[in-house]
Amino acid sequence: MTADYSVYLVTDSTPAILGDKDLVGVVEASLRGGATVVQYRDKTSAREDLVATARKLHRLTRSYGVPLLINDRVDVAVEVGCEGVHIGQDDMALEQARELLGPGKTIGATASSEEEAIRACEAGADYLGLGTVYSTTTKKDTKSIIGPSGVCSILTALHEAGHASIPTVCIGGINASNAPSVLAASASPHKALDGVAVVSAIIAAENPAAVTRDLLGKVITAKIPAVIAATSTKSPLSHNMTNSVVQNLAANVALCVGASPIMSNYAEEAADLAQLGAALVINTGTVTPQGLGNHIQALEAYNKAGRPVILDPVGAGATAVRRHAVQTLLSSGTFTVIKGNQAEIQTVHGASVTQRGVDSSSSSSLTVPQRALLVRSVARQRQCVVLLTGPTDLVSDGRRTVRIDNGHEYLGMVTGTGCTLGTTLSAMAAAYEEDAFVAAVAGTVLFGVAAELAAQRHDIKGPGSFVPAFLDELFAIRSATGKGDVEWLARAK
Ligand code: 3NM
Numbered sequence: 357m358t359a360d361y362s363v364y365l366v367t368d369s370t371p372a373i374l375g376d377k378d379l380v381g382v383v384e385a386s387l388r389g390g391a392t393v394v395q396y397r398d399k400t401s402a403r404e405d406l407v408a409t410a411r412k413l414h415r416l417t418r419s420y421g422v423p424l425l426i427n428d429r430v431d432v433a434v435e436v437g438c439e440g441v442h443i444g445q446d447d448m449a450l451e452q453a454r455e456l457l458g459p460g461k462t463i464g465a466t467a468s469s470e471e472e473a474i475r476a477c478e479a480g481a482d483y484l485g486l487g488t489v490y491s492t493t494t495k496k497d498t499k500s501i502i503g504p505s506g507v508c509s510i511l512t513a514l515h516e517a518g519h520a521s522i523p524t525v526c527i528g529g530i531n532a533s534n535a536p537s538v539l540a541a542s543a544s545p546h547k548a549l550d551g552v553a554v555v556s557a558i559i560a561a562e563n564p565a566a567v568t569r570d571l572l573g574k575v576i577t578a579k580i581p582a583v584i585a586a587t588s589t590k591s592p593l594s595h596n597m598t599n600s601v602v603q604n605l606a607a608n609v610a611l612c613v614g615a616s617p618i619m620s621n622y623a624e625e626a627a628d629l630a631q632l633g634a635a636l637v638i639n640t641g642t643v644t645p646q647g648l649g650n651h652i653q654a655l656e657a658y659n660k661a662g663r664p665v666i667l668d669p670v671g672a673g674a675t676a677v678r679r680h681a682v683q684t685l686l687s688s689g690t691f692t693v694i695k696g697n698q699a700e701i702q703t704v705h706g707a708s709v710t711q712r713g714v715d716s717s718s719s720s721s722l723t724v725p726q727r728a729l730l731v732r733s734v735a736r737q738r739q740c741v742v743l744l745t746g747p748t749d750l751v752s753d754g755r756r757t758v759r760i761d762n763g764h765e766y767l768g769m770v771t772g773t774g775c776t777l778g779t780t781l782s783a784m785a786a787a788y789e790e791d792a793f794v795a796a797v798a799g800t801v802l803f804g805v806a807a808e809l810a811a812q813r814h815d816i817k818g819p820g821s822f823v824p825a826f827l828d829e830l831f832a833i834r835s836a837t838g839k840g841d842v843e844w845l846a847r848a849k
């Protein structure tokens with residue numbers, strides 16, 4: 357798995373930024389908040405001090421599963437055995453650094469122009485830091501201030517030169533307030549930043565954990581428009597093996613989010629549809645004796661083709677038949693996303709919970725932090741993304757966990773809205789294969805925001821008039837929205 361560059365912390369040990377705090381303590385706080393990469397940058401300390409601090413930082417970052425990179429000093433990275441280095445334009449040549457570090461290590465490079473960026477890619481850089489975005493007192497010798505538009509030009513040039521897949525972060529004067537606008541303004545039509553690199557916003561902060569958490573929520577939120585746009589552009593097939601109640605609504609929702617729906621419970625079709633790039637929704641809302649066999653056969657076909665599968669274990673805890681069906685499905689293959697309400701996710705987790713019906717109001721006994729632990733635990737157990745729906749939605753991939761507070765109570769008063777969220781997630785997962793977690797967050801936010809906008813319309817009087825307005829809003833939002841209320845919760849150690 358390639359590294360997650362969402363919030364890239366660059367350290368600074370100078371008193372002007374670090375103050376009298378302990379650097380290792382600040383880095384630990386930021387890791388608790390969710391920093392995804394740490395670069396140890398220290399331009400002044402003696403070699404033995406660099407090595408000693410790098411070893412301490414490496415012990416820490418390793419316990420969080422986060423890469424540690426060393427600024428400039430390839431020799432220190434080699435001695436410490438950390439994950440790699442970051443080198444600037446005036447430092448050692450990339451090819452030479454690669455020779456010293458070996459092929460498995462990460463080498464990042466700074467670029468402030470299109471030429472520098474492309475040259476770094478050709479020399480084998482694993483990621484790029486683009487900047488300087490805004491002038492900053494943290495780095496005294498910055499050369500060119502390129503702003504978000506300069507970053508955008510570089511991203512466009514990278515795409516055109518065939519380097520669309522290289523991860524990129526921007527650097528220079530980035531903080532939690534300006535990150536959303538920088539990420540939005542720097543995105544080119546074909547390539548967006550993977551994250552932000554920050555020094556002072558975290559190192560000088562009174563509460564580095566809180567700032568990091570804030571930044572992560574914003575970076576994830578900033579990726580949502582790209583997922584929505586990709587779904588619209590690619591128009592992936594959404595193959596629904598779903599219950600008889602929601603067929604029509606699910607097909608309409610798929611169309612409104614830009615996907616192409618196929619409602620088929622006949623498993624013989626699954627292999628062909630998987631080959632066409634579809635994603636599958638297995639929804640257990642109407643159980644029948646043949647249904648389970650069909651679901652297993654389709655699951656195997658999609659797993660074999662490496663295509664996304666969404667499990668919506670509707671009413672999983674309601675009856676012995678459903679509990680058995682869900683356990684059989686779980687042991688028959690792997691899922692990309694499992695979505696359900698609390699009782700359903702608890703049943704997937706193996707708990708014996710009694711669920712009265714299939715609607716989402718059946719149980720609400722756990723607190724949000726308890727629900728966050730539950731989704732994380734199921735995500736680890738099943739090695740997939742888990743979405744627990746409710747007034748607050750929780751999404752986790754076992755490492756990353758967010759809460760989403762979008763939505764409207766009408767969603768719970770109309771049948772099938774939860775099931776059609778499964779359909780939406782299939783479309784997003786098929787269109788945005790680089791990150792199923794972000795795809796699931798995007799689908800959930802899109803749903804919630806569309807519901808909020810629909811309910812606000814003056815002509816909406818209740819659940820009945822809400823449904824067509826909701827479809828209209830799903831359709832209208834497609835192109836962009838920065839409206840999601842996504843809050844980063846915690847990084848798991
Ligand atoms: N490199 P702050 S700007 C380390 O443009 C570094 O290459 C830069 O610090 C570049 O987040 C920079 O405090 C400092 O503005 C960024």
Ligand code: MG
Pocket residue numbers: 427428443444445447
């Ligand atoms: Mg340098």
